[in-house]
Amino acid sequence: MSFAQLGSFTVPPPTNEPTKNYAPGSPERVALEAALKDIQQALPFEVPCVVNGKEVRTGNLDKQPIPSTHAKHLCTFHNATPEVLKSAIDGALKAQKQWESLPWADRAAIFLRAADLAATKYRYQLVAATMLGQGKTIWQAEIDAACELIDFWRFGAHFVQELYAIQPKSSEGVWNRVEYRPLEGFVLAVSPFNFTAIGGNLVGAPALVGNVVVWKPAPAATYASYIVFKILVEAGIPPGVIQFVPGPAEEVVGQAIAHPSFAALHFTGSTHVFRKLWKDIGNNIEKYRAYPRIVGETGGKNWHVVHPSADVKNAVMQTVRGAFEYQGQKCSACSRLYVPRSLWEQGGFKQQLLDETAKIAVGDVTKFTNFLGPVIGRPAWDRITSTVAKAKEEGAQVLVGGGADDSTGYFVQPTVLLTTDPQSLTMSQEIFGPVLTVYVYEDSKWEETLDLLDSTSIYALTGAIFAQDRNVLAQTAARLRHAAGNVYLNDKCTGAVVGQQPFGGGRASGTNDKSGSIGIFYRFTSARAVKESFAGLQSWGYPSNLA
Structure with a gap:
């Protein structure tokens, strides 16, 4: 199903989300204190799998402890079973055609709305959940779960717009153009515990260019990841486009990369795990419809x-x-x-x-x-x-x-x-x-x-x-x-800002595809060149063939 594109639209120019200071007595500190209190009074939360827009409770439960007070846990989450993961993959593939056919402006609007929801309605809930669940101080949680997440989505829309505008030259009587197609199949996103924003980017970057995504969040970041997922749903992500499947890494990832429609891995985590996944994908290469893209950021020294x-x-x-x-x-x-x-x-x-x-x-x-x-x-x-x-x-x-x-x-x-x-x-x-x-x-x-x-x-x-x-x-x-x-x-080696310092490393640190820049979006597209001729050919011969 295709939709009419009735104008050439430009996303609002992105700017980096201002960092709130949380000084004593400030409105943001008061709001955050209230969010922390609300979470602490309500915990532990229950986090389901979400497949095809429906909550799935498998009864196979794990806990996300609070690392500051490990006698308590922030949430109990349902692990995806093989049957649930199969349904998630099948549902994502079913949702793919309509999602990739949705006009770019509508896909962009979903992520721009999600950014605004994260900046306003959900900001303090995100920051508080990241503090309690992942052991971050106010400042570290603010620059991660609020600012960087928001920046990934706003700048992502801008970078995709720039990507789509990169077009070839045309000669007389010919119109050349390039389509940046999504990949055939689904993207598997495996996100880490240490940055809430990375989860939002690992699913957001592929989805922005029309891919469907199966998301396995880190157990130690389950609750904050679930909030990110709910923000995307509220912003308008259609059911099935992003499937939320917490679960044991070896089983979930192993089943996903063994599927013939596995199209890409978007990974942040340990070097050991990434290298093993690369080998496993290589061993499965004859199963796949196309060569999978492998995008990963791992360790550093x-x-x-x-x-x-x-x-x-x-x-x-x-x-x-x-x-x-x-x-x-x-x-x-x-x-x-x-x-x-x-x-x-x-x-x-x-x-x-x-x-x-x-x-x-x-x-x-x-x-x-x-x-x-x-x-x-x-x-x-x-x-x-x-x-x-x-x-x-x-x-x-x-x-x-x-x-x-x-x-x-x-x-x-x-x-x-x-x-x-x-x-x-x-x-x-x-x-x-x-x-x-x-x-x-x-x-x-x-x-x-x-x-x-x-x-x-x-x-x-x-x-x-x-x-x-x-x-x-x-x-x-x-x-x-x-x-x-x-x-x-003359500056510290941490703190890359989206849109300012594209992030990624080489050697054993990863594939260096530069999140926070236009570069990452190339990895989740498969370009198609289109040549259209307006003047008919009158003869198959060339001048050099004449006697």
């Missing part, structure tokens, strides 16, 4: 490198934020720091870093003065604490932090380690926690240090260069061209 010319205070403050915000549970978080000996002791870098880190308050996110909350759960707490213990056994020195407490919540103190081995465990392997390892290099070995930085880790997601010497900034950025997909000059 992100770095700050400080040149002797750097502004020490700025480098210290940027490192504290980059390493410890959201407990280091960002794929972009700084976890290795290279500092010249001339700045480390005599230049005051060490003392400032330790003093500032020691000031950080850690605790329940509902106490707003805490700068850090809990890590996401028991497996994360065990992994982080055991990694610090192994680092100490290797000879690393704990300069500050190192403590942890799991009696009521999964809390880990921000920790700074000092190592003399630039390829040690915590300099090379991802930790995903509030642990920063420092390596002090000799000033005369700047070039060798850059080589070490570039070769130590399998990852290449984010990095930051601190120097006041312009030549150093330019030369270092060029030398480390492949060491990070996002590089920052």
